[in-house]
Amino acid sequence: MxxxxxxxxxxxxxxxxxxxxxxxxxxxxxxxxxxxxxxxxxxxxxxxxxxxxxxxxxxxxxxxxxxxxxxxxxxxxxxxxxxxxAFGGMHLVPKVQGVIDIGGQDSKVIRISNGKVVDFLMNDKCAAGTGRFLSMACESLGIELANIDGFVNLEEFTPINSMCAVFAESEIIGLLSTGTDRSKIMAGVLQSIAQRIRQMIERLGFSPGAPLLMTGGLSRSKALLEAIAKAAGLEIITHAYAPxxxxxxxxxxxxxxxxxx
Amino acid sequence: MGKNQLPKDFENFADARKEGFLKIKNLKDQGVKVVGTFCTYTPVEVIMASGAVSVGICSFSDETIPDAERVLPRNLCPLIKSSYGFALTEKCPYMYFSDLLVGETTCDGKKKMYELLGELKDMHVMQLPQTQTDEISKEMWYREVLALKARVEADFGVEITDEDIRAAIRLKNEERKLLKELYELSKACPPPISGAEQLKVLYGSQFKFDYEAKLQELREIIDKIRQDYAKGERPVPESAKRILITGCPLAGATEKVVTAIEESGGVVVGYENCIGAKTVDKLVDENEEPYKALADRYLQIGCSVMTPDHNRFELLERLIDEFKVDGVVEMTLQACHTYAVETESLRRVVQGKGIPFISVETDYSAADTAQLKNRLAAFLEMMA
The missing domain is CATH 3.30.420.40 (ATPase, nucleotide binding domain)
Structure with missing residues (x-):
């Protein structure tokens, strides 16, 4: 059987x-x-x-x-x-037009059409825009990964300009040394990740109408979802089983x- | 360097490389001149007509990159670093024994590297136009072909007769016809050979210097593959997704891309690059004035150094149709700006035909083997 x-x-x-x-x-x-x-x-x-x-x-x-x-x-x-x-995402929310997954060592955006993967982009050459980048920032700032939402107000952020995760760490340490509020730095880190993801989303060419589902552990962060949604101008949703x-x-x-x- | 001396590290080389050194030393001992080339724009018929042998310079391994980086910047195309490194380290038999190197002003990285290489070796640089259709570019390239003839004649003390150049054109055309016949075997569904095997023959053909023997051998390989297929041998499963590779030159270290595709349920049926179709797709017109015919044919090779690069797209679209391609994989080498920028236009052309497309950037290290595998396996799963 x-x-x-x-x-x-x-x-x-x-x-x-x-x-x-x-x-x-x-x-x-x-x-x-x-x-x-x-x-x-x-x-x-x-x-x-x-x-x-x-x-x-x-x-x-x-x-x-x-x-x-x-x-x-x-x-x-x-x-x-x-x-x-992609298939996990479609099972959870059948109407999605795409899936965003920010993993520990890579991030990916997947475009779905008629129940099939039609295109995807992956950032795996560089830690910027990955979970590793965020956990590095959390460590430097003494913030628990699970608590970032409680720390940030997305409107008040200090921009992080370094495109490289290693140099971003130096930048964060520099900002802390000049007395910058760590919640603003954290918000800047989220904005920086959101910009990275936005670039991938725009390259794949989504249209407004159907949502994108964020999967993986970081889908638990409402602040990160909101930052990506704002940057990309698209509806980004999650699901209890998204991780x-x-x-x-x-x-x-x-x-x-x-x-x- | 003394006359036809082997390099001092010779004893430490692996057998295959020792064999390469000995083979070319043997030619040199017979008085044959050796000309190293870098790129498919070199009209090798001119070199052949002079009685010299032309050979592609080693540039597909990371072993000489650390040496090259003593001089060249790190963030540079690995192919450029590799070939320069081979000149520095005397590890490439063809570079080592070459009497002359011929390069072209193709990409910025190469043409500036040639200035440095010229300090180590006799170097002739042809000025390649960046457009292919206007009369001034065609005229300029024609003059550059004549200048190469003059350089070869002067350096080697020979005169290339009309008969010599016509014979060389005919011979090279014969090789092109055979190589094309070989790779076109993969138009069959399923193809009779894997992409790795196809690559081995295409790439290997440039290191055989006895032309008659080479043509004979190619004929035999083709006939053998045909016979085996006719007998019902199917080494590639019908279910394998048919992939066309395009982009930067691919061989040696970057064969990891082919491996990743073929280990993930795909088969490479064609190469729209300098190792494959680009160099052999079009013949040199045997009825025209020979140097004019050479200039016209070579200038029309599609490459991202050209603007616009219609010929690359024309060939690519034709191969997609003729080889019934399921997906296109572009490989660009790190820091190759012209190919990296052209990726966007290419994506539009390929996806515009409804064909899945992925572009991967890599270098000559093994560091990204798992990441490449992941991306390419996902690409193939997407098509399943």
Whole structure:
């Protein structure tokens, strides 16, 4: 009999996300730090999902995405993050025309049309506009990543001019030394990321009307969403399961592949 | 350098390179002159007609880049750094044994590098116009072809007769016809060879110096592939997405792009670049005045150094149709401004035909292998 349960693992550079997918919907999710060994964190997440849902490994189809996907030894299906975030995103919000994912070491914008990925852009050559850039800024400013929304007012920001994450850190340290308010610096960092994402959005040519879905962990920041929406002049939305879109998409892609034989 | 001496590091080289050195030393010992070239704009028939051999200078490996960066800026095209580095380090047999180097004023990086290279080697730089259709450019390039003839004749103490140049044109055309026949085998669905194999033959052909033997060998390769296919051999699955590669010259270190495509369920069916179709797509007119025919043919090669660059787009669109291409992958080398800017026009042309397009920028290091794989795998999944 064809298996009806899927576990998708999104082994990211920072966090490892896992989704259990049954009857074509996500029924359980979990997230943990990827750590130095992506194999171990992925295995632990998969085992935990199996255990708390009383499933045996042989009942389940395993699929992987994320930068650690190739290193996993228990997943039958492997897909890139692009396709997974797109399919995960469409599952969560069917009307989206695009997906934005700001990952730990890259950021991507995906254009979707008629249920298919038609184009995408990826920034993976440079840390500017990635999660790494934001966590570096948080560290320099002594702000918890989870608390940035409480710190900033987007209207009051000090522009960060450096295009390079390493030099931006020097710039932040310089601003702090001259007594600049750290909430203004943080707002400047968000604006800088928003400008980066805006450039990618504009290159792909979206039209107003349908929203873009922001996935990944940073979709939790309302301030960042707002900054991107303002910069791009488009509606940017999120979803409670948005951080799990990649892992969810891996389940959906695997299900399609299994169905296609 | 003493007469036909091997370089002092010779014993440390790998076998393939030793073989390259010995092969070319052997030619030199027989009194054959060697001319190193950099670019597909060099009318090599002029060199062949003089009795010299022309050979593409090594420029596809990162091994000499650290040496080159002692002189050249870091943020420069790796191809330029690599070739200059090979001259500095005496690691390229063709550069090392060359009696003359011929370059053109193609991109800014190359033409300025040639000034420095001229300090190390005998260098002849042809002034390449930047447009292809106006009479002044055509006239100028014709004169540059004649100037190359004069330089070769003076340096090597020979006279190139009308018969010599016509024979060289015929021979080179024969090679073009065979190379074209070879890569056009991949018009078949599925193609009879992978893109990696196609590249190996196309790139390798420029390092064989016995022309008759080379043409014979190409004929045999083509016939063998045809026979195997007719017998039903299908090394490439029908499901493989058919990819056309375009952009900067691709070989050696940047074969990682081909590998990433072919490991992700794609197959490269054609190369719209200097290793592939660009150099062989058009023949030199054998009925015209030879130098005029050479100038006219070479000036029309599409490249982002030209403005506008209609010929690149014309060839690309034709290849997309003829090879039933599913997607176009452009590879640009880091700090290649002309190709990087032209990417936008290219994107419009390709996507305008409804064909998926991706442009990746890379260099000669292995640092971005995983990132390239990720992007190109996503591109192929997108088409699935």
């Amino acid at each position: 064809m298996k009806k349960s899927f576990i998708g693992i999104d082994s990211g550079s920072t966090m490892c996300k896992a989704v259990l997918f049954q009857d074509s919907r996500p029924v359980d999710v979990l997230i943990s730090k990827t750590g130095w060994n992506p194999k171990v964190s992925a295995r632990q997440n998969a085992d935990l999902l199996l255990e708390r849902n009383r499933l045996a490994p042989e009942d389940v189809v395993f699929a992987a995405t994320g930068y650690g996907r190739e290193s996993l030894d228990f997943t039958e299906h492997v897909f890139t993050e692009i396709i997974c975030h 799990y879109a990649g892992a969810l998409g891996a389940c959906i892609c695997a299900q399609q592949r299994v169905a296609a034989g």
